[in-house]
Amino acid sequence: MIEIGKKQKLIVVKTVDFGVYLAENKNAGQEERVLLPGKQIPEGTKEGDTLEVFIYKDSRDRLIATTKEPLLQVGQTAVLKVLQVTRIGAFLDWGLEKDLLLPYHEQTSRVREGQECLVALYVDKSSRLCATMKVYHYLSTRTPYVVGDSVKGRVYEISDRFGVFVAVDDKYSALIPAREANGKYRPGEILDLRVSEVKEDGKMNVTDRQKAYLQINEDAESVLSVIEEFAGVLPFDDKASPDVIKREFGLSKNAFKRAVGHLLKEGKIEIRDRRIYKKEY
Known part of the structure; x- marks a missing residue:
């Protein structure tokens, strides 16, 4: 059976002025044949030869064959x-x-x-x-990666319920879970990620955050930068609601509290009257 959207090996069963007709076998009827246009025919091709072609539809919605290589086939x-x-x-x-x-x-x-x-x-x-x-449903779950590996992933869909769906290497199924998706994402964006879990079915959970002891410095700098945008006085402290923290910083409440604690320890901020002040030197 000639299948649309796939590469197939077919036999040249008839030659005409405008190309050749291909089929699975020499005795195939007219309705079981597909045209390969003349400009697509390899030099020296004759009846009885086998050609590998891709099957699709032309502008008039007719099945047609091509020897050109498509960038993907059905299911890819x-x-x-x-x-x-x-x-x-x-x-x-x-x-x-x-x-x-x-x-x-x-x-x-x-x-x-x-x-x-x-x-x-x-x-x-x-x-x-x-x-x-x-x-x-088209991404592979036969991942070659293990927990801790660094990978690149393309964002293809964002769900408030599940998180950020990512295609690692544009082919493997992965997810940044909603609890980890604290940044601002957009479809098509390519992220540097770390594999945090490989499930039994082969799907991966990934994170764009570094390991906690490395991430805290980056988060602290981000928090300090936002405080500066508020003219050095943040109108709330680390007891603010998770929604407010995520909106202003793109961080979870726990990550925010760790960053604030880090800045307090370094003496870069102070908390007074339920506000966070940047210390001036």
Whole structure:
């Protein structure tokens, strides 16, 4: 069976002026054949030869073969460039003559021309090839990484309930859990991460925070910088609500308290009247 969206080895069964017809076997009927246009035919090809081709649909919605190499096949993921944004969605460059449609309802965030986005290839209800940014089910769980490894991950979806969904190396399934997702994230952003857990099913939990003894210095500098933006007087102390702390600092309450404690120990701040003051020297 000729499958759309996949590379296949097919036999040349008929030669015509505008190309050759391919099929799985020499006795295949007309409806079981697919055209390989003349400009795609390798030099010296003759009837009976076997060619490896990719199957997709042309601009008239007909099955067609190509010897060109697409950047992804059905079920695979790849980072593709947005060529055009239209009323029906975005069109992506995937290495073939006909650009790939990324429908609006398959976008986890609106894309713009020139942007690169991580997508998967699927066959829609009309038997057409389309891209989706909802790549969760297409990412691999056969991770080569272990706890403590440093990795790079691309943000592809953000959930208030679960956290920040990340594709490590653009292919492995990972999550920054909501309790760890204390920064500001955006889809498409590439993060330096550390593997904090590898689950039995192969999915990873990751964090963009360093180990506590290293992170505290960075957090303390961040807190001090925000205090300076408040003209040296923060209108609340470390007993403020977690929501206020996350909004102003992008930190959990515990991380904020550790940073404040570190600054107090270094003598850079003081707490009076439920406010935090930067000490002047």
